[in-house]
Amino acid sequence: MLYKLSIRHVQRSLRMQLMLTFGICLLAGLLTYGISSNLFGEMKQLAVIDYKYGIERIDNETRGLVNELSALQKQTDMAGSESEGGRPEFFENHVNWMNDQKFKVLITxxxxxxxxxxxxxxxxxxxxxxVISNAMNARTDQDYGRKEFSSFYPVNYMGQKSYLIVSGIPEPHITYRKGQSPLSLLIAVAAFILLFYFMTQKKMRHVEELASGLRVIATGNLDYRVIERSQDELGSLARDLNFMAEDLQKRMEEERRNERLKRELITNVSHDLRTPLTLIMGYLRLLQDKGYETPEQAASYVSIAYNKSEKLKLLIDDLFEYTKLSNRDVPLYKEGVAINELLDQLLEEFVTPAEEQQLTINRTIPKERLLVRIDVDKMIRVLENLMGNALKYSLKPGSITVTLRHDYRYVTVQVSNQAEWLSDDALQQLFDRFYRVDTARSSHTGGSGLGLAIAKSIVESHEGAIWAEQSGGQIHFFVKLKLV
Structure with a gap:
């Protein structure tokens, strides 16, 4: 389990992968250095004069004398004699032999x-x-030369504490040391670099692939996607690059769509403003030129011009309000309201207009108070717009169904009516500004084209959602708001 967690952690961390790669390459380099050093050392041995064997020999002979003196002391103790005379023959013979070897023996x-x-x-x-310093230095000096060495030991001589000192020139011996070659270090460094290169080659190709993909995306090919080859930071970078390309693609499509809507807005505003304005100017010109026969006809011209000016004012007001709502410039005066009571009262106002158009209103509204925090006037406009669209576009005779549902966090108003089937594109564009299902774009039959766009801005300013669906020959509008 721990092994799998470690492997997973290494796979997700580029830093850990580089550290592990560096460690493996370093270990391989050290191993290569050791093998090559041993190989070149055997091939290139150096002859050196070694005095350590001679030092050990002097030291061993000294310890032999120490043992002989110890044996002499034991014999003296057993005999109960403290005579200073007798040094055993074997001790003297040993000293004479050492004298022949040019070793000096002293007891102090x-x-x-x-x-x-x-x-x-x-x-x-x-x-x-x-003497003590000479003995210690000789044992620790790696490059001890040809000079006198003194071996020093404490002894008991003739019943007194003494020091035994044996001095002499150590006998040299020729030994062979392994030589050193700069090729060993060069081979180790080369092994480290080559192994590191091959172990990181895959990651470097991935980095180059990401850089190449970024250059392709930078040229404007936002459909290009880099391949996510790992779970580490490079894989995360690949995912971020793909997300960036996708986001830029969506933004550019949105900008193109907004540009298209802007052009349509200019065209639509020009058309919808020009039509009533042309009529107003025409009737005013008739009045100015006395182009009427009776006062009643003149009054009719004035009435028509006035009605068209009112429609022109409504269109300008809708456009102005939509602009302010889109820019969040309109303050909201929110208060807690029972949405079920507000909806019930509003539907009563539409009963008579619905009956006049051979439509019936069916409602399913719970009795419990469902409180929402809204700007009442703005939300009434949303609901009136939905009901107005239902009256205008319902198939006659028919019915309009209004349903209010809720859960523990949200309340949803649904307005449904039978209508002609819309394409998916038309359904998605219902809330676009100046969009009308009627391709003839008559402001007389289709209104200003800003009603649903204004409704969407109002609902979104309340942190709610509004959308449309269709099924079974009916179109359904939904408004979702947070409960208090």
């Missing part, structure tokens, strides 16, 4: 005064500190 008291010496020794006093 604790102050360094010589109490016994071999024939080739002339010292009468010894500096104990120097």
């Amino acid at each position: 008291d604790l102050e360094g005064r010589v109490v016994y010496r071999s024939q080739n020794a002339a010292e009468t006093n010894v500096e104990i500190h120097n």
Whole structure:
């Protein structure tokens, strides 16, 4: 389990992968260095003079004398004699043999005064500190040269505490050391670099692929997608690049759509403003030129011009309000309202107009108070717009169904009516500004084309949602708001 978690962690972290790769390459480099050093060392051995064997020999002989003196002391203790005379023959023979080997043997008291010496020794006093320093340095010096070595041991001589000192030139021996070659280091470095190169080659290809993909996207090909080859930071970068390309593509499509809507807006506004304005100017010209026969006809011209000016004012007001709502410039005066009571009262106002158009209104509204925090005037306009569209576009005779549903967080108003089947594109564009299902674009039959766009802006300013669906020959409008 721990192994799998570690593998997963390494797969998700580029830093860990690089650290692991570096460690493997370093270990391989050290191993290569060790093997090549041993190989080149065997091929290129160096002859050196080694005095350590001679030092050990002097030291061993000294320890032999120490053992002989210890044996002599034991014999003296057992015999109960403290005679200073007798040094055993084997001790003297050993000292003479060492004398023949050109080793000096000295025995001193604790102050360094010589109490016994071999024939080739002339010292009468010894500096104990120097002897100890010589013995210690010789044992630790890796490059000990040809110089006198002193082996130093404490002994018991003739019943007194003393020091045994054996001095001599160590015997040299020729030994062979493994040589060193700069090729070992070069081979190790080369092994590290090559292994690191091959182990990171896959990641580098991935980086180059990401860079190439970014250049393709930068040229404007937003349909291009890079391949996500790993779970680490490079894979995350690939996902971010794809997300960026997709987001840019959506933004550019939205900009193109907004540009198209802007052109349509200019065309629609020009058309809808020009039509009533042309009529107004025509009737006013008739009045100015006295182009009427009776006062009643003149009054009719004035009435028509006035009605057209009212429609022109309504269109300008809708356009102005939509612009302010889209830019969030209209303040909202929210208050807690029971949406079921508000909807019930509003539907009563539409009963008579519905009957006049051979339509019946069916409602399903719960009795419990469902409180929402809304700007009442703005929300009434939304509901009036939905009911107005239902009256205008319902198949006659027919019915309009209004349903209010809720859960523990939201309340949803549904307005449904039988209508002609719309294409998916037409259904999606219902809330676009100046969009009319009627392709003839008559403001007399289709209104200003801003009603649903204004309704959408109002609902979204209340942090709600509004949308349309169709099924079974009916079109359904939904308004979803948060409960208090």
